Amino acid sequence: MNAQDSQPTASQVRWPRIVGLCLLIGFGLWIARDFMAALVWGVVIAIAIDPLHMRLRERWPGVAGHVLLALMLTLGVALVVLVPLVLGIAQAAMEVREVSIWIDAAKTNGIPPPLWLARVPYGEAALTQWWAQHLATPEGAAAQLHSLTGGDLITHTRLIGSSVLHRAVIFAFTLLALFFLLRDRDTILAQVRQAGERLLGPASERIGSQAVQSVRGTIDGLILVGMGEGLVMTVIYLLLGVPHPLLLGMLTAVAATIPFGAAFMFLIAAALLLGLGSVSGAIIVMASGLAVVGIADHFVRPALIGGATRLPFLWVLIGILGGAETLGVLGLFVGPATMAVLVMLWRDYVDTGVNACSIS
Known part of the structure; x- marks a missing residue:
């Protein structure tokens, strides 16, 4: 029997190592879950x-x-x-x-x-x-x-x-x-770039840049716009005499981080005004609140999130709502970043006909 035939091939050695590495990574993630x-x-x-x-x-x-x-x-x-x-x-x-x-x-x-x-x-x-x-x-x-x-x-x-x-x-x-x-920003960034280059090839830099821009655009579109909606509505609550306007305005800002989420707080404010006998005030709160949400969610927010990554509003909404349903509040930021990367890879594939993640 030839001695070379008894030696394991490269693929026979590689697969057990891959399986062992995957098991080790899975165990580590389970410990840190x-x-x-x-x-x-x-x-x-x-x-x-x-x-x-x-x-x-x-x-x-x-x-x-x-x-x-x-x-x-x-x-x-x-x-x-x-x-x-x-x-x-x-x-x-x-x-x-x-x-x-x-x-x-x-x-x-x-x-x-x-x-x-x-x-x-x-x-x-x-x-x-x-x-x-x-x-x-x-x-x-x-x-x-x-x-x-x-x-x-x-x-x-x-x-x-x-x-x-x-x-x-x-x-x-x-x-x-x-x-x-x-x-350790510089060290971590260098390691991430090196690992991305080995795993994804030249496309890794663009994928990372797209994800970073999406996260920043999402933060601007969700948190800053939500704070703006909460500030505007707090002024309206104060002018109309809504009970506890500061607390309600703060809750409105939190709810406004989710598209169309602030409408629930408008209903509460309108109900409080109805309890005080102000029917006109309740109508004004609902009308002004829906107008603020309409402008923020249809114009300002898509421009901030989608403009940073060329992501259509439909995919922005799917990323935000789907991410929130899957990962909670964290999904509000992870979801749009994931959609932005996938849309970028799809556009590269359609435009060039080549797998954007292929290693050259």
């Missing part, structure tokens, strides 16, 4: 603030400056996130106590018919009769609000508190990952 979201969040934030990071590095060179700058930027991100969050939680806790007191009073004394009920153009008599039977008396109000008690609200608040604690731990790991990503 609870922290993968924090790592991806760190990457997203690092990409978003990288232009600012590089401008500050030019003014503050040196290794020690890199470490201090990474620490300062990480602390800045923490403050930007935590300060509004703490204020919102404190305000919400106060609201829960007030709502609990109102529910107890309603069960004891009933809920009197609001003033706007007499000005309803159609069905005023039927609505007044229903209110008198189901809400005006203590028995009726207690029957309608039997599932809402002060104890239940406190229990829900505790559950929310435990959820916030879990997310606080994830956020701490996100900040830790962000610090190391900023501190």
Whole structure:
């Protein structure tokens, strides 16, 4: 028997190594599965603030400056996130106590018919009769609000508190990952470029650039536009006398990060105004809110997200909504970036007839 025939071929050696490597990578991902979201969040934030990071590095060179700058930027991100969050939680806790007191009073004394009920153009008599039977008396109000008690609200608040604690731990790991990503930016970027070149060939640079532009465009289109919608609606809430306008404006800004998501907050604001007897105010809130959402979601947001990556609005919407359904809030940023890369590869394939990921 020839000695060379007994030697394993290159393919026979390669496949066991590939299988073993895949098993090792899968095991590593399984170990780190609870922290993968924090790592991806760190990457997203690092990409978003990288232009600012590089401008500050030019003014503050040196290794020690890199470490201090990474620490300062990480602390800045923490403050930007935590300060509004703490204020919102404190305000919400106060609201829960007030709502609990109102529910107890309603069960004891009933809920009197609001003033706007007499000005309803159609069905005023039927609505007044229903209110008198189901809400005006203590028995009726207690029957309608039997599932809402002060104890239940406190229990829900505790559950929310435990959820916030879990997310606080994830956020701490996100900040830790962000610090190391900023501190070791050059080394990590060089390694990513080298690995991308080996895996995807010359197209790796364009794929990375497309993903980075998409993430930044998505941040501008979601967060900045959402903050703009929340600011405009806060002014409208203040002018129309909506209860708790600052808290409601903050929640509107958060909901506005999802396309058409702020409309739910407009309904709440309109309902609060109806409870105060302001039918015209409720109509103005809904009309102005829908106008703001229409302009932001049909013109401003597609221009910011799609303009940065030449991504059609349909694929922007699919990336945002599909990413949110699959990955939660993180999917709002990962989804459009994925769609942008896929659309870019499709255009390259159609235009050139060659696989964009082929290694030359």
